[in-house]
Amino acid sequence: MSSLFSNLDDKKKFALLGLAGVSVVAVGTYAYLQRSKEKRETSATHQEDDWEKPFNLSVDQMKQMIKDFQSEMDKGLQSTTSSSMKMLTSFTSKPTGKEKGSYYALDLGGTNFRVIKLELQGNKVIGASVKQQYTISQEAMRGTAEQLFGFIADCINNFISTEKPSSSKFVLGFTFSFPVNQTKISSGTLISWTKGFTTKGVEGNDVVKLLNNEFQKRRISAEVAALANDTVGTMVARCYEDDTCEMGLILGTGTNACYSEKVSNIKKLLGGFNKDNMIINMEWGAFGDGTNFLPLTKADKQLDQFSLNPGKQLFEKMISGMYLGEIVRQILLDLVDRNRLSKGFSSSELLKKAYCFETSFITLTENDNSSELTEVQKLLEERLAIVSTVKERQLLKHICHVVSQRAARLSAAAVVAVLSKINRLQKVTVAVDGGVFEHLPGFREEMERFMKLLAPSSSIQLVLQKDGSGNGAAIIAATTQN
Ligand code: ADP
Ligand code: MG
Numbered sequence: 300m301s302s303l304f305s306n307l308d309d310k311k312k313f314a315l316l317g318l319a320g321v322s323v324v325a326v327g328t329y330a331y332l333q334r335s336k337e338k339r340e341t342s343a344t345h346q347e348d349d350w351e352k353p354f355n356l357s358v359d360q361m362k363q364m365i366k367d368f369q370s371e372m373d374k375g376l377q378s379t380t381s382s383s384m385k386m387l388t389s390f391t392s393k394p395t396g397k398e399k400g401s402y403y404a405l406d407l408g409g410t411n412f413r414v415i416k417l418e419l420q421g422n423k424v425i426g427a428s429v430k431q432q433y434t435i436s437q438e439a440m441r442g443t444a445e446q447l448f449g450f451i452a453d454c455i456n457n458f459i460s461t462e463k464p465s466s467s468k469f470v471l472g473f474t475f476s477f478p479v480n481q482t483k484i485s486s487g488t489l490i491s492w493t494k495g496f497t498t499k500g501v502e503g504n505d506v507v508k509l510l511n512n513e514f515q516k517r518r519i520s521a522e523v524a525a526l527a528n529d530t531v532g533t534m535v536a537r538c539y540e541d542d543t544c545e546m547g548l549i550l551g552t553g554t555n556a557c558y559s560e561k562v563s564n565i566k567k568l569l570g571g572f573n574k575d576n577m578i579i580n581m582e583w584g585a586f587g588d589g590t591n592f593l594p595l596t597k598a599d600k601q602l603d604q605f606s607l608n609p610g611k612q613l614f615e616k617m618i619s620g621m622y623l624g625e626i627v628r629q630i631l632l633d634l635v636d637r638n639r640l641s642k643g644f645s646s647s648e649l650l651k652k653a654y655c656f657e658t659s660f661i662t663l664t665e666n667d668n669s670s671e672l673t674e675v676q677k678l679l680e681e682r683l684a685i686v687s688t689v690k691e692r693q694l695l696k697h698i699c700h701v702v703s704q705r706a707a708r709l710s711a712a713a714v715v716a717v718l719s720k721i722n723r724l725q726k727v728t729v730a731v732d733g734g735v736f737e738h739l740p741g742f743r744e745e746m747e748r749f750m751k752l753l754a755p756s757s758s759i760q761l762v763l764q765k766d767g768s769g770n771g772a773a774i775i776a777a778t779t780q781n
Pocket of ligand 2: 529733
């Protein structure tokens with residue numbers, strides 16, 4: 300078994316020794332001090348288990364989750380409203396690899412916005428690409444539709460001004476990474492915002508129309524030929540060069556997945572599609588909403604309660620980059636509440652600020668292999684004004700590890716659920732994109748280890764399809780042009 304378990308006892312001892320050393324209020328006699336120290340040590344043993352145990356998900360727990368996950372998939376294919384997962388129809392199928400020409404894509408993720416120009420060579424080869432990245436402002440995320448789509452149109456304008464267009468009209472694919480109801484490939488209405496977006500006037504409206512309005516105002520002659528989800532884009536980008544790819548997976552600001560499903564299994568589909576397989580955008584971040592399927596911890600419940608969308612996207616809140624750092628912070632707050640951390644933590648005003656412990660801090664903490672964890676020390680002091688002991692930093696490193704590994708196990712179980720449902724556990728590729736998968740130390744390894752534990756005869760290859768979400772949208776746009 301991995302280092303997590305084999306080291307556990309040592310680490311616990313370490314943490315306990317450290318906590319026993321945490322400042323004890325000066326009081327009368329030596330005997331009293333001794334007694335209170337003993338008491339502290341005993342109660343700390345239980346408290347350690349209190350926070351940690353529910354995070355260490357077992358194979359049996361994950362096997363049960365797979366069953367629940369598959370039954371939710373089935374329900375979602377019958378109707379869009381009967382399951383926690385929407386299982387949205389994308390009206391897209393795998394590309395042939397013969398699509399050819401110059402296409403554009405807009406990729407609206409969660410943190411960044413990208414404009415891409417892509418050359419497809421038509422022989423399963425993606426040629427040259429040009430990319431430009433822009434940061435989405437808080438006003439655009441939380442303001443009006445005009446602000447958000449105006450910002451996107453302005454970025455396109457900026458991009459085009461640096462490009463020599465090969466024709467007067469741009470054919471583009473629009474990756475819009477939020478749940479959308481689609482009845483055809485080139486339009487779709489936003490069902491509800493996720494990932495901290497609250498822009499007014501978009502929910503219930505066709506996002507392609509909103510974008511076209513802003514294009515017209517700016518006299519940009521672009522045709523949005525395809526609306527895609529990031530997960531569908533990621534899968535399609537891989538499929539263009541690799542026909543063993545059956546699944547797309549996002550582990551970034553949010554989490555989601557898609558896979559290729561037989562049209563005959565999509566009972567809710569009312570026609571309008573003439574191929575045998577269609578890619579289903581699962582919206583798996585919502586798995587478990589309104590049910591008891593997920594093993595939620597106290598930290599998960601706290602995070603959810605104070606989030607922008609309580610009760611929603613519960614699976615995403617256990618896995619994705621927007622939330623992992625906040626889970627760590629919730630655990631720290633709980634330890635502070637129970638006097639398990641020293642004054643450095645308990646008196647930090649900055650630590651009280653939601654989302655102040657960023658997910659990238661987990662990467663930094665886990666990557667610090669110095670004996671005194673000096674990088675972590677610097678981070679705590681500079682970003683959170685926390686003066687810490689070595690033992691506390693070791694405990695923090697352990698918390699980061701446990702939170703990250705749980706996310707990897709949940710992701711692994713969900714991948715196995717999908718691939719076993721479509722009977723494709725062997726020689727299959729999953730295209731993955733997102734900062735969590737890319738950066739968190741040991742995340743991929745824990746996913747691979749857990750997939751093997753859950754499905755021992757499987758051979759599932761996870762490939763990082765960087766920028767796949769945008770490239771895929773350009774490829775989907777290309778599939779509409781012949
Ligand atoms: P998006 O999901 O917005 O398309 P990315 O796929 O690039 O964007 O993922 C960005 C997310 O990845 C950030 O929101 C953050 O949560 C996470 N992330 C970024 N850098 C790191 C890092 N060094 N370690 C862990 N997670 C990171
Ligand atoms: Mg993305």
